[in-house]
Amino acid sequence: MNAIRVRGLKKAYKGHQAVAGVDLDVARGEVFAVLGPNGAGKTTTVEILEGHRGRDAGEVSVLGDDPARAGRVWRSRLGIVLQSASDAANLTVHEAVRHYAKYYADPRDPDEVIELVGLAEKAKSRAGTLSGGQRRRLDVALGIIGRPELVFLDEPTTGFDPEARRHFWGLIKSLAAEGTTILLTTHYLDEAEALADRVAVLAGGRIVAEGTPQTLNGRAHADATVRWLSDRGYQEVRTSEPTKVIAELSRHGELAELTVTRPSLEDVYLELIA
Amino acid sequence: MTAVATLPGTFSLGLSRGATELREFFRQKENLIFTVSLPAILMLLLGTVYVKEPAAGQMFAASMIGAGIISTSFVGLGMSVVADREDGTLKRLRGTPMPFTSYFIGKIVLVFVSSLVEAVLLMAVAMLRFDVELPSTAQKWFTFGWVFVLGVISCSLIGVALSSIAKSTRNAAGVLNLPYIVLQFLSGVFISQAVLPESLRVTGSLFPLKWVCQGFRSVFALDDGYAVMEAAGSWELGKIALVLGAWTIAGLLLVTRTFRWSNTTS
Numbered sequence: 064m065n066a067i068r069v070r071g072l073k074k075a076y077k078g079h080q081a082v083a084g085v086d087l088d089v090a091r092g093e094v095f096a097v098l099g100p101n102g103a104g105k106t107t108t109v110e111i112l113e114g115h116r117g118r119d120a121g122e123v124s125v126l127g128d129d130p131a132r133a134g135r136v137w138r139s140r141l142g143i144v145l146q147s148a149s150d151a152a153n154l155t156v157h158e159a160v161r162h163y164a165k166y167y168a169d170p171r172d173p174d175e176v177i178e179l180v181g182l183a184e185k186a187k188s189r190a191g192t193l194s195g196g197q198r199r200r201l202d203v204a205l206g207i208i209g210r211p212e213l214v215f216l217d218e219p220t221t222g223f224d225p226e227a228r229r230h231f232w233g234l235i236k237s238l239a240a241e242g243t244t245i246l247l248t249t250h251y252l253d254e255a256e257a258l259a260d261r262v263a264v265l266a267g268g269r270i271v272a273e274g275t276p277q278t279l280n281g282r283a284h285a286d287a288t289v290r291w292l293s294d295r296g297y298q299e300v301r302t303s304e305p306t307k308v309i310a311e312l313s314r315h316g317e318l319a320e321l322t323v324t325r326p327s328l329e330d331v332y333l334e335l336i337a
Numbered sequence: 338m339t340a341v342a343t344l345p346g347t348f349s350l351g352l353s354r355g356a357t358e359l360r361e362f363f364r365q366k367e368n369l370i371f372t373v374s375l376p377a378i379l380m381l382l383l384g385t386v387y388v389k390e391p392a393a394g395q396m397f398a399a400s401m402i403g404a405g406i407i408s409t410s411f412v413g414l415g416m417s418v419v420a421d422r423e424d425g426t427l428k429r430l431r432g433t434p435m436p437f438t439s440y441f442i443g444k445i446v447l448v449f450v451s452s453l454v455e456a457v458l459l460m461a462v463a464m465l466r467f468d469v470e471l472p473s474t475a476q477k478w479f480t481f482g483w484v485f486v487l488g489v490i491s492c493s494l495i496g497v498a499l500s501s502i503a504k505s506t507r508n509a510a511g512v513l514n515l516p517y518i519v520l521q522f523l524s525g526v527f528i529s530q531a532v533l534p535e536s537l538r539v540t541g542s543l544f545p546l547k548w549v550c551q552g553f554r555s556v557f558a559l560d561d562g563y564a565v566m567e568a569a570g571s572w573e574l575g576k577i578a579l580v581l582g583a584w585t586i587a588g589l590l591l592v593t594r595t596f597r598w599s600n601t602t603s
């Protein structure tokens with residue numbers, strides 16, 4: 064059984080159709096990334112799956128239950144990192160993590176989780192005094208403290224410095240290695256490429272493309288660009304047979320600054336939402 | 338599933354929430370100054386004007402304790418629920434296996450402890466500065482106890498119900514303080530209800546504050562002869578229990594109907 068199964072999901076706010084018929088399948092143990100421009104309906108979709116928002120139409124099953132009716136046990140199997148939060152400002156990091164651990168049957172060790180998200184140095188600081196990226200790490204800590212089977216992360220790495228982002232990727236990979244299912248939204252295409260088994264691109268409340276990061280929208284078969292520097296400046300050739308092109312060109316001697324590139328996930332993405 | 342058996346109990350989680358609530362509450366200066374200390378400060382200031390003889394001191398202190406616990410319950414709790422909604426505490430909690438009842442138990446712990454601290458502080462000021470005497474009989478302490486409990490619970494519930502109207506803490510300060518301040522004038526805290534025009538007296542008597550204060554005055558009065566100063570000429574203890582009980586039930590109904598976990602969801 065899939066961890067998440069969605070069919071024909073719709074949700075409108077005062078006449079504005081935020082989600083306009085979404086189908087989604089996320090297998091158990093899969094890392095799934097939802098991409099899409101601001102206002103595409105990512106948060107709305109994710110919060111419906113979390114049980115935070117109602118829906119107008121569609122079938123939704125998360126860990127076998129309908130989020131609109133699911134109870135305590137169901138929630139104990141989920142971990143949720145919301146897009147933004149500023150709660151627990153007057154608790155220290157350690158107090159907050161320890162407190163939220165109490166809600167679960169078999170929580171992770173609070174100190175371990177604080178270490179995992181890289182907040183050990185800030186364990187005794189009040190949450191309200193953390194920097195943006197540190198606050199976000201606390202949100203991640205609170206999201207995984209209950210040893211969830213399925214984790215929702217809505218733009219988890221907003222405000223992370225590059226090192227913290229790499230560190231976070233490692234954390235997600237280790238969760239995935241333990242068999243945790245992960246659904247995340249992100250605006251960082253390199254993040255989706257590094258983490259996700261599959262991605263979906265949401266635009267205007269609809270899924271416009273879905274696949275692995277490597278093959279999304281025919282990316283794997285797209286023409287490559289061969290580029291080099293000649294005495295007339297940079298030259299570019301788009302071709303489906305780059306090896307052959309280079310073999311031809313190299314007969315005339317060494318090619319300066321030779322590169323072969325395929326469209327990046329970002330190129331494919333920008334094309335999709337254009 | 339067996340997991341339900343191993344999830345922590347509702348009551349123990351409620352106590353754990355209460356401890357966390359208290360920790361957060363007492364770390365905020367605004368709470369210490371406005372919610373917990375303001376009634377004692379008002380007692381000190383206004384008492385200097387009002388209290389010319391011991392009997393008046395007893396009555397005024399009693400009324401101020403009444404007004405004080407409404408401040409910690411109605412205003413204080415209402416504000417704290419609005420803040421929980423605004424900063425995402427409630428939304429986060431809703432995403433955990435915590436039962437809603439545990440959240441509520443935590444708030445009850447918070448409101449009782451903050452109300453007690455506030456009342457003790459106020460009584461200390463009254464005793465030290467105005468020689469106010471504590472109730473002398475077990476009977477009076479019993480009355481004090483049930484008026485305190487019913488007053489705190491009914492006003493907490495109304496505060497939480499009203500908190501659903503306010504979208505932000507800035508809004509809530511007005512939504513909650515306006516009725517509180519107006520009612521203090523209509524309920525015999527600052528001026529005796531006996532001197533109010535009929536319509537205002539009746540309006541004041543519809544709400545809990547008047548009855549809580551009257552109950553406390555019956556406890557602190559030097560003797561029962563002072564009951565003649567009440568609007569009805571007696572302490573009306575039965576009616577106090579009835580009115581506060583009715584507000585508790587009404588508050589409970591309102592809260593279960595109007596409670597929202599977040600400002601944005603629908």
Ligand SMILES: Nc1ncnc2c1ncn2[C@@H]1O[C@H](COP(=O)(O)OP(=O)(O)OP(=O)(O)O)[C@@H](O)[C@H]1O
Binds near residue numbers: 102108
């Ligand atoms: N509570 C709400 N009330 C009214 N409109 C809303 C509400 N929440 C979202 N919307 C609207 O629905 C649309 C989708 O919003 P949503 O938050 O799901 O987008 P998103 O894909 O998460 O965007 P972002 O990348 O900026 O987080 C937007 O046009 C937004 O204005």
Ligand SMILES: [Mg+2]
Binds near residue numbers: 105146217
């Ligand atoms: Mg969003």
